[in-house]
Amino acid sequence: MVFALIGALFIGLTLGLLGSGGSILTVPVLTYVVGQETKVAIAGSLMIVAVISLFSVIPYARQKLVKWRTVILFGVPGMAGAAVGAWLAHFVSDAVQMLVFSLLLLTAAFLMFKPIKLVDAENEHAERAMYKIAMDGFIVGAVTGLVGVGGGFLIIPALVLLGGLSMRLAVGTSLVIIAIKSFAGFIAYLPVLEALHLQIDWQIIALFSIIGIVGGWFGHKISSKVNQQQLKQGFAVFLVLMGVFILYQNLTVFI
Numbered sequence: 001m002v003f004a005l006i007g008a009l010f011i012g013l014t015l016g017l018l019g020s021g022g023s024i025l026t027v028p029v030l031t032y033v034v035g036q037e038t039k040v041a042i043a044g045s046l047m048i049v050a051v052i053s054l055f056s057v058i059p060y061a062r063q064k065l066v067k068w069r070t071v072i073l074f075g076v077p078g079m080a081g082a083a084v085g086a087w088l089a090h091f092v093s094d095a096v097q098m099l100v101f102s103l104l105l106l107t108a109a110f111l112m113f114k115p116i117k118l119v120d121a122e123n124e125h126a127e128r129a130m131y132k133i134a135m136d137g138f139i140v141g142a143v144t145g146l147v148g149v150g151g152g153f154l155i156i157p158a159l160v161l162l163g164g165l166s167m168r169l170a171v172g173t174s175l176v177i178i179a180i181k182s183f184a185g186f187i188a189y190l191p192v193l194e195a196l197h198l199q200i201d202w203q204i205i206a207l208f209s210i211i212g213i214v215g216g217w218f219g220h221k222i223s224s225k226v227n228q229q230q231l232k233q234g235f236a237v238f239l240v241l242m243g244v245f246i247l248y249q250n251l252t253v254f255i
């Protein structure tokens with residue numbers, strides 16, 4: 001349990017230090033450290049990510065750094081996508097889910113090691129067509145529902161490069177989107193667990209959420225004292241190692 005608590009703290013710290021990426025650690029920690037079944041870990045991750053994101057967005061909302069129009073355009077289809085992704089879990093094996101998850105880990109590592117150049121401007125530039133933003137939201141939401149990640153490392157670039165938001169607005173807006181679509185994915189996941197006679201571990205969810213919130217707050221406080229680029233590159237290496245490990249673990253099922 002000690003290692004699980006350390007993992008929960010690390011998740012929160014990473015979110016606080018980097019603004020994204022921490023939630024992608026939740027499923028591996030719940031699966032390989034806590035020892036939960038894959039689908040239980042994915043469902044639990046969705047709730048933990050939703051709670052931490054909801055608390056993290058409070059200071060952004062107070063500073064009016066949430067674009068509510070984009071939350072609706074991107075987030076509502078994202079909720080539908082998360083529900084569809086969770087429904088698909090009925091027909092997808094644990095091994096396939098973890099293979100998809102490992103590919104997401106490697107994608108996140110690439111984006112952190114060699115980040116997309118985002119325009120950090122106070123004013124938004126021209127937005128994409130509404131249906132295209134909605135389509136982006138649905139796809140990211142489906143990934144969220146299927147494998148239990150918040151997807152901040154995908155949402156923030158999408159909101160800046162495709163949605164036309166400034167960087168500061170994108171971060172605050174993404175936290176709201178992550179929260180609502182993760183909640184939607186969690187609710188949609190409950191019938192999956194019921195069909196497999198699996199149960200949610202509410203004690204672990206509560207514990208991870210509380211420690212994650214505290215870790216996120218502390219990480220945010222010390223973020224200004226840490227070299228962000230070096231931190232991201234170091235974390236990217238860690239994600240590659242984890243991604244390769246999960247890939248190896250689950251590829252053996254098909255060999």
